[in-house]
Structure formats: C-alpha cells, structure tokens
Amino acid sequence: MASLPRLRAEDPTIRRRHLLALPEDVGPDEVEVLAISRFAQARWEDGELPQPRGIMGPMTAALGIRAVGSSVAPARALRLARLSTLTGPYRVEADDAVSLGLPATSTLAYVLACPRERGEKPYPGGDRDGLKRAFPEGMPIREEERVLQWLVAAARRLGGSVRTGEHGTVLTPDVDSAIDLTVLSDSWLEPDEALAVVQSVLPRARLSEPTGTWTGPQPGVGRDAGGRPGWVAEAGGRGLSAALEQHGVEDEAERQRLLDEAAAYDELMIAVPPVPEAYGVLVDLGHDGTLSVEAGAETTLPPLMRTLPWTANGVVAYRVHWEPPFIEELEAERPSFEHRVARSRAAPLVQSVARAVHGAIGGEIADEADFLVDPEDV
Template structure:
C-alpha cells in the first residue's frame, strides 16, 4: 500500500517544526479518518498540494540538506481537523527516512500536521502519562494545538504508532496497553442489584459500593426546644439551622418553628422512602492487582459519532469500567514500573470481560479511554 502513496519530502526544512504521526504498515487512511471524526465533529477530507521528490509532472529544483533534489507539486489529501489545523497524508517513508526523523524503523506511513503554535506556561512537575511535558519543556500547548496534539498521541496509542513533536523533536511512543479503561454507552438503565448480578457472572466476588454507615436523620432535638436569652438564640443541637434562618431574615419565632418542623418531616420522609439512585458503583477487589470499578451514571458529553443517533436522543447512561492500581500515581507515569505493568496485564482481560457482559445485556456502544469506539468483537 505504501508504495502507491506519495513519498514524504524529508528535505523540506519546515518539516522539523511540524508534528508528525508515524504509523506501521497496514493502517488505512479511513481508520485515521474514523478516529478524527470521533474527536472532531466537523473533520473531513480536503485536497491540497505537497512538494514531493522524485515524482513525474512539473518538476522544479529545491535546495536540500544533501544538495539539489527534484520535486514536484502533486495533489494530496488533507484531513481537516479544526479551523486552523489539518493533517496531510498519508505519505510513504522508507525505514531510513523514518529513523532520520526519529520515528521507529517500523514506520511506513507518515501524516503531517499543520496547526497553529499556541503555547502556555512551562509544565509543572507531576504525572505525564503521554510525555507531553517532556516534549514541550518551554511551554505546554494550549487551545487548538493542545486538542490536536492530544488527539495525535491518542491515535498513536490506538494504532501502535508514534508522534514526533515539531521543534523539540521529541518522539512519543505511547504504550498501546497503557490505557485499559472502557465505557459502555447505552440507552438502558440497570438497577444496582441487576448490574451487580451481571458483573458477578464474570467476577463472582464483585460487590456494590455502599457507604459504611447510614444517615438516620438529624440529631435528636435539632430544631426543638430552643430558647432566647441575653446571649442570643440557642438550641439543643440545632444552632446551625437556626443561624441559617436568622441569616436569611426569618426572625419570627412561629415561622422559624414551622420551617424547622417541615425540614424534620422531609428528613423523615427521605429516610423512610429514599429516592431511586441516579448513580452507583460496583467494586471488584483484585488484591495486589488493585481494584476494578463499574460506575453507572447519566452521560451528557457523547463522542461526536454518537450525538445524532436515534437511540441517544432521549438520554444515555455510561457504565465506566475503570481499573485502579494500588499505587494510583503510576497511572500518570509515562513509564510505570514493571509490577504495575504486570498488574495491568492481569486486570485488562477482566475489564474487557466485564464490559462484554454488560454490552451483551444492554447493547449500545463501547468507547476506550480516548472516547474512540471499540468493536465488542475485538475485546
């Protein structure tokens, strides 16, 4: 496939200042397009031209690092990501050219990102899972550049590629196994006990995440038995509520008593008939491998690919299947420890199995940690 593509003009001096996405053999352009639409709702292909060496047509010489090389302006496709950003390609590269650019030798296809340079503050110390602090030591990208660069890194992680950052020349090769969380997006709601039963078909030791104690209402005497004296209003256990009423201008003793009685009645009603849960969690203790949680709640921010589908019109429920290791800070490390990778490798199949089980019951779509859709057959 790469042989039929235009070759990347590695002699272009401006190439060193632009961000590049390098991919291994076998990744089609439509796969990159789908990932673009998953993040940028208006992404679409455009026609552009690119100076490419050793092509037939109108040839003109250009000065290169190795002397005079013949190039021609040929039409190439560009994927418009945002108003000021577009991704040209795919371009074929040899192993030698890829290594010369700092990309892995297995790179056969390169996409060239043209985007604005928008930088903010120097990075603070701390987690850097994607390596962006290392790649932008003088100032992290912001606004549109931040969005498109983060998308490039997510693409590289999903497709097994690498990103070369323009200017610094730092090459980011995100671990394809570095993010194992999955989210099921569906239009159906499972009650906590029903969701627990589904998860237990995969991991029998799963349990509901519940508070360790129950609220039984205000302390005895709150809002009752208050007196007034020279030192002001006091009450047995209810000074907080009475002070709030005072602050809101409720000074009449009878009105305060009525409002406090209504508050007590509401508390009693909530204790007797609590409202249905709007969110809940299911926990799976993996011992030394950490914890898997399933968090169910309404979702308002959908990937662009799902926003206009009929089944999402009346609301969507997200079931987030999240893995948390014993050392949480390692989740944000670009190169976590070997024990972390071992634990992650043992947890990943269980995350996938739980997600598959929920999908089999609820249907819907599965998204990965970058909001890219995942085929259930690939889990």
C-alpha cells in the same frame, strides 16, 4: 494503482512539522474515523492543500503537490479543526525513518499543519503521553494542544508514533497504557442489576455504599434550651427557631408547623430514599488494585454518537475503571514493572466486565480517548 508520495526526511519543512507515523496496515479510513470521533467537522478536503495561518515553513513538493499525470497519487488533506489539517498518507522509506528517529515499523506518515501556540513551562507531575518531555520550554495550548493530544491518542490506538516538530522528540505511546472502557447506552441498570452483571464475571463484586447511614435527628432535637420548638444549633449558630424569628416567623404555632414539615420530610427520605442518579460497583483485585463500574448520566458524547436516534433522550455511561495500587503510576510515561504486570492482569478483567455490561444493555463501547470500539474486539 498509483503509489504513495514519499516523505523525504531531508526536507526542512518536514522536520519542523508534527508527524503521525503508522504501520503499513493502517488505512486512511481508520485515521478518518478517529478524527471524526474527536473533531465533529473533520473531513477530507479536495483540491490544493490549504496553508493555515501560523504554520512554520512554506508548502513544498514533499507535502503533496504533484504534477498532473504523475503515477504518484497526491496526498490528501484531512481537516481536523479550523486552522489544522493532517496531510497524507506518505510512504516512509527505511532510511527516512532512521533519519527522523522513527521506529522501524513506521512505513506510513501523516504531516500535521497547525498553529504554533505555546503557554507556560510544564508543571511537575505525571506525563503519560510524553508531551511535557517534548515541550520543556512551553506546553502547547488551545488548538495545537487539542490536535496534538488527538495525535498521541491516535498513535496509541493504531500502534504508531508521533514526532514533534522543534526538537524532533519521538513519542511512542504504549498501546496497553489505557485499558479503561465505557459502555454508553440508553438503558438504565438498577444497582442490584448492575451488581448481578458484574458478579457474573467477578463474583467478589459489591456495591459501593456509604459506611454509615443517617437515621434522622437525634432524640431531643426540635426543642431549644427553653423547651420551645426549635433546632439544635450548630457550633457558633443560633438554631432554627432563632433563624425563623429573624425572618419574621414569630408565631409559635407557625414555627411548630414548619418544624413538623421538616421532620416529616426527613422521615419520608429515610423510608423511601430517592432513586440514585449514580452508583458504583467495586471489585477488590488484591495486589492488582481495584476495578470499578461507575454508572451515571453522560452529557458529552463522541461526535460519532451525537446524531444517533437512541441518544436523543439521554445516555447512561457505565465506566469500567482500573485503579492500580499506586495511582500515580497511571500517569507515568514509563511505569514500573510491577505496575505493568498488574495492568496486564487487570486488562482482561476490564474487557470482560465491559463485554458483560454491553451484552446486558447494548449501546456502544468507547475507550479512554472516546474512540469507539467494536464489541467483537473487546
């Protein structure tokens, strides 16, 4: 079996490119699946490696061009987007990893070729992925932003790192920083049914309901100050009766008929409220924050799911979300110890609830990056 080509740190082209560094147990098929999960047209390309426009530096032997008959297998190019390819895998020796500032666990690498597209300097605020730290002069935009965000998400999922080109900043996203899960199914659970499923895991769960209810117009509403059929005017307004007159409804009987119809509609909505199109189930975790299950229609599916027969008639998303006591810590690249402790206690609860919902309705489970998760791994 041919060995992998070596990624040579001394090659200046390598140092100008964005790299995805991975542990030795990650296969190309896993990288391919994550690419297809984000980019609908992702595919391996055979033959000579392409040179997209806007790429810094020439194509060199370090990027996969090998002599015919060599015992070294040529690197392959995985097309991500129109102008972007990910080439690899390459073998990373220990001294090359040290020279590039990569973690010692980095034994495989992929090289990203993409346009250099930059916008404004980063705004203050959260930076969970570290991209603001990596690009202080101007944030990536358009295609470079999309592929870099995917690169970081893939590194988080696969336990790897990303090395950015210009400054050589190494980003090693915390694999535990994104714990939310979403169950995607063609089955709709009524609020009470969903509550029962969540309560089978967390008995303290309750439906998220408004704090007050509307019981219709107050007594006396429907007559203006002169006793005529009308409506109580809002502050600065003239009332419904005056509005009807303004639109040519001057007949007293017609105004009364319209007002009676409005009152009847209100009574119907109170007696038989419309079926909810979305709802939530809440669980108070005390010092660890709040866990919620938010159910609603999903219109944007991962590319891997768009051609499945059962998604043709619509999909319902059940988002299992953890909200910490201090919400801003969710976007911190290095959150506090207290946040990490609370997250470590909330993560298995999120997984248990997602597993219970999936067991009740089937479908697929996706993580925060819309990468599908095997239910057996949850």
